[in-house]
Every structure is written in C-alpha cells, then in structure tokens.
Amino acid sequence: MILVISVSCKNKPYKKNQNTNRTEYKEIVEDNYELNKPIKNANAVLILFGNYVENAETIEREFNILKDAKNNNIAILYLNFNKKFWLTENDKTELTELLKRIFKENKLPKNNIYIGGFSTGGNISLLLSNHLIKTENEIEPKGVFIVDSPIDLLAFYEKCERNIERNFSEISVQEGTWITNLFNNSLGNPKNGITNFEKNSPFTSQTNFIENIANLNNTKLRFYTEPDINYWKINRQFEPEDLNSFSIEKLNTVLQNRFNNKKVELIKTENKGYRANGERNPHSWSIVDKESLIKWMLKD
Incomplete structure (x- = not known):
C-alpha cells in the first residue's frame, strides 16, 4: 500500500445527502488528504488516521461514516499519513502545518475538532x-x-517476541519478525533500556509512563476495543495480555486514577468487528458505533 494517493488536486462535483435538509457537500481530493465538507458551515470536523497501510480511500471504505456525517453536517478529513507507529518531532510539525493549511484553504471551523x-x-x-x-x-x-490501537510499544514488542517463540501462525511470525527488527533499528532493543520506547509511545505500562499524552488530561477521550480472546486464541494462540485491549484497559485505569478525568470512556464491544468484505476480525474499524460517535462529538 502506497503512502499517498497519487491524484491531481481538484474539486469533485458537489454531493448531496439523503436527509430532508439536502445539505450540499463538496469532495476535495489532494495527494495527502481527502476532504468531504458541507458547503455551509460544518457543525464539527472529524480528522481520521488509518492503520499502518491504510490511506484515505481504504479508511473511507472500512469506516463508512460519511453518510452519517452528512446527515449531521460534519466535515470528514481523511489523512493519507501512514506507515508510522509513533511520531517524530518533525512529523508533528509537518502534520500541524498540513492541518493549518487544510483548515485555512477550506475555511473549516476550529471550534469543534475531533481526531x-x-x-x-x-x-x-x-x-x-x-x-x-x-x-x-x-x-x-x-x-x-x-x-x-497498540498504544504500548514496549508491550507490543514483547508480544511480537512471544509470537515468534510460539511459531503457531505464519502471519504472526512474519509480523513479529518485521516489527521487532523495525523497533530494534529505530528504538533499540528494550533489553538495553526502554527510554526510547517511553519517549515515543503513547503509554508504557511497565512504568505507567503517560507523559506523551499528559496534555490530554482535560480532553474527551474514547478507547474502543473488542477483546475477543476466543477469536485470537484460535487464530493466533494469543493470551489476554497479547491483545491491544490489555494495554488500553491499563491506560484507561491510569488516566482515571491520575487525572480523575471523567471524560475518558472505555468502550468494549462484542461481535462487532468485521472488515468491509465481511471477514470477521475484532481488530476492525467496525467496532465503532457511528451514531454514538457522532452524538459524542456534537454533545457539549
């Protein structure tokens, strides 16, 4: 999967939703993003990032929220930024400048932004x-x-090591080998110290390190996960501590205890995870209830 969509910068014809207000929308496609925005002022702007190999097109396919967004006058911005487990300082600066340009050029409101x-x-x-x-x-x-999300890079690395040792699933072994090599080259082997992991990871459960997201202490947060251990046990021989949900639940507890942030929500689903092609997979966009998400966005 390529990093960006190679298309020319152009505006596509206006699109209309199906509600009685007939809100007109414009779709804008550029090399590093796709934007669907209402002609009139949007009620909110939703910025979306896909997984390691997803681009704007695949996010839109796997997370079919555009119809619901149009019914609520919400602008959707799909980013073609991928192939990253963390952000360098340069990445943060470049993404910030990109968002500034997009908001300015498209006159997007800044009072109700969700990412x-x-x-x-x-x-x-x-x-x-x-x-x-x-x-x-x-x-x-x-x-x-x-x-x-694999928010704890150290725990993710250790899971990959276990997958290699288990040698149960060819996919898990290949992924584990690739990721441990990537992390060893970029962050170093954690056996020699975890400082670089702490420096780049949203959360490090081994030390309860959350400084990289500490400024979100007053921000509304939602953590979606579907901890279907039976699915992962059958397909990958995973144990509960191998699931992303294990680290996500830990982070939720740390944030609740340290910041007493009542705006943090942990949402665990059951049998919601399916890919757009109908394939069952708990690790999917579909575990997000789109109607509930939009209500959350529009609620003061």
Missing part, C-alpha cells in the same frame, strides 16, 4: 493531539478516539 484513528492511526491521533494542545495551536481537538 481519531484505527490501530497505529490511534497512536498518531493521541500523539498529534497532545502536541497540538501542548503548543497551544490554533487547531486543538475537543476529543480524541482510538480503535484497538
């Missing part, structure tokens, strides 16, 4: 949102959500 992502895109959403708030940027999210 969310699936899998590694959730990591990006948390780290970028923390940066935007920390730097008192003109674009600050009111809320952030993640969808079954």
Whole structure:
C-alpha cells in the first residue's frame, strides 16, 4: 500500500445527502488528504488516521461514516499519513502545518475538532493531539478516539517476541519478525533500556509512563476495543495480555486514577468487528458505533 494517493488536486462535483435538509457537500481530493465538507458551515470536523497501510480511500471504505456525517453536517478529513507507529518531532510539525493549511484553504471551523484513528492511526491521533494542545495551536481537538490501537510499544514488542517463540501462525511470525527488527533499528532493543520506547509511545505500562499524552488530561477521550480472546486464541494462540485491549484497559485505569478525568470512556464491544468484505476480525474499524460517535462529538 502506497503512502499517498497519487491524484491531481481538484474539486469533485458537489454531493448531496439523503436527509430532508439536502445539505450540499463538496469532495476535495489532494495527494495527502481527502476532504468531504458541507458547503455551509460544518457543525464539527472529524480528522481520521488509518492503520499502518491504510490511506484515505481504504479508511473511507472500512469506516463508512460519511453518510452519517452528512446527515449531521460534519466535515470528514481523511489523512493519507501512514506507515508510522509513533511520531517524530518533525512529523508533528509537518502534520500541524498540513492541518493549518487544510483548515485555512477550506475555511473549516476550529471550534469543534475531533481526531481519531484505527490501530497505529490511534497512536498518531493521541500523539498529534497532545502536541497540538501542548503548543497551544490554533487547531486543538475537543476529543480524541482510538480503535484497538497498540498504544504500548514496549508491550507490543514483547508480544511480537512471544509470537515468534510460539511459531503457531505464519502471519504472526512474519509480523513479529518485521516489527521487532523495525523497533530494534529505530528504538533499540528494550533489553538495553526502554527510554526510547517511553519517549515515543503513547503509554508504557511497565512504568505507567503517560507523559506523551499528559496534555490530554482535560480532553474527551474514547478507547474502543473488542477483546475477543476466543477469536485470537484460535487464530493466533494469543493470551489476554497479547491483545491491544490489555494495554488500553491499563491506560484507561491510569488516566482515571491520575487525572480523575471523567471524560475518558472505555468502550468494549462484542461481535462487532468485521472488515468491509465481511471477514470477521475484532481488530476492525467496525467496532465503532457511528451514531454514538457522532452524538459524542456534537454533545457539549
């Protein structure tokens, strides 16, 4: 999957939703993003990041929220930013400048911004949102959500090591080998110290380190996950501690205890995870209830 969609910058014809207000929408496609916005002022702007290999097109396919967004006059911004488990300082600066340009050129409102992502895109959403708030940027999210994201890079690395040792699933072994090599080259082997993991990860459960998202202490947060241990046991021989939900639940507890943030919600689903092609997979965009998400966004 390529990093960006190679298309020319152009506006596509207006699109209309199916509600009685017949709100007119414009679809704008550029190399690094796709934007669907109402012609009139939007009630909110939802910025979406996909997983490691997803681009705007695949996010739109797997997370079919556009119809619901149009019915509520919400602008949807799909980013073609991928192939990242974390953000460098340069990444944060470049993404911030990109968002500034998009909001300015398209006259998007800045008073009701939400950022969310699936899998590694959730990591990006948390780290970028923390940066935007920390730097008192003109674009600050009111809320952030993640969808079954590997927020604890150290725990994720250790899971990959276990998968290699189990040698049960060819996919798990290949993925584990690739990820441990990537992390070893970029962050170092944690046996030699976990400082680089703490520096780049949204959360490190081994030390309860949350400084990389500490500025979200007053931000609305939603953590979606579907901890179907039976599915993962059959398909990958995973144990409960191998699931992303294990780290997500830990982070939820830490945030509740440390910040007493009543705006943090942990949403665990059952049998909601399916890919767009109908394939059963708890690690999917579909665990997010779109109607509930939009109500959350539009609620003061």
